[in-house]
Every structure is written in C-alpha cells, then in structure tokens.
Amino acid sequence: MTHIIVNQDLCTRCSICAKVCSSGIIDSADEAHLPQTQEANVARCLYCGHCEAFCPSQALLLNLPDEKVPLLAGASTVSPEDMELYLKKRRSVRHFTREPVPKEKILEVLDIARYAASGGNGQPVHWLVVQDPKKSGKLPSSLSNGWRIC
Ligand code: SF4
Ligand code: SF4
16 A cells, blocks of 8 residues: 555655654655655554645645544634634543443544644653553552543
C-alpha cells in the first residue's frame, strides 16, 4: 500500500511535508522525485496527519489504514457558532458512574487524546488503563491519584 499519495500536478516540490514529519520518514522531493516514504519506514508513522495538513498545495493525501478516520474530512464544516458553543460548554467532568467503559471505547478516546499538542509531536505521554477497581486501588498513590480509570 502506498503510504502517501502525492498529486504530481499539484506538488511544488517544496518538501514541507518532509520537514514537518516528526518521524522523519518522508524523503524530500526534488526536480525528478515526488516526496515519498520507504516501505521499511512506514511502521514508524504516527498517523499525526502533519504531512497532509501542512502541504500548502493540498497535493498530499495520507493513505490511512482502514480503521483510521481521515483527519481532515469535514474539518471546514464546523461553523463559528458551533465552535463558540463547544468552547463555552467545555467542562471538567469529576463525577462518574460505576458502569464499566468498554475497552474499545477507551482505545478510541486514547487515540484521539494522542493528538493533543506535544513538543515536536513527540507524544511522550504513556497511559496506564486499569479497568478492575480492585487492581486500581492497589496502585501507588502517586499513580492512582487523579489518574484512575475504573
Ligand atoms: S508539502 Fe505538498 S507540495 Fe510540498 S513537496 Fe510535500 S506534497 Fe509536494
Ligand atoms: S502522518 Fe505524521 S508521522 Fe506519518 S508520514 Fe505524515 S507527518 Fe510523518
């Protein structure tokens, strides 16, 4: 599977996509070559979408695995009014039910959380999800204090 798809008619060979790739897996473009990723490096892709988002010519499309949702699809459809409402209604939730959260849902949420800004898109945060309340109660207080999912 081609990892990135570059439209040769739109690509200006600026190599911005290569410069912004935090995994350093996009080979720069030149007169004779479009930017590309070597097959051996594809596994290092974070699927952060930087290459696609930063392309000034909209020439690059990230070829996502089937289970991934396109990052930019519908991005321009949020109206200013909706955005204002989302921002004003944001709250920190501190009261929870005891109903277990399905593992798939937790993984989905964590996949979204990894898009939070991090230096150089290094994504240095690691998550420990403990679903068994008995086990989560045994975590060291430094870990469990404020970090518990049960
Ligand atoms: S950023 Fe876009 S235009 Fe520039 S080299 Fe990459 S694909 Fe081509
Ligand atoms: S999605 Fe991110 S890590 Fe993957 S090639 Fe694009 S910029 Fe690099």
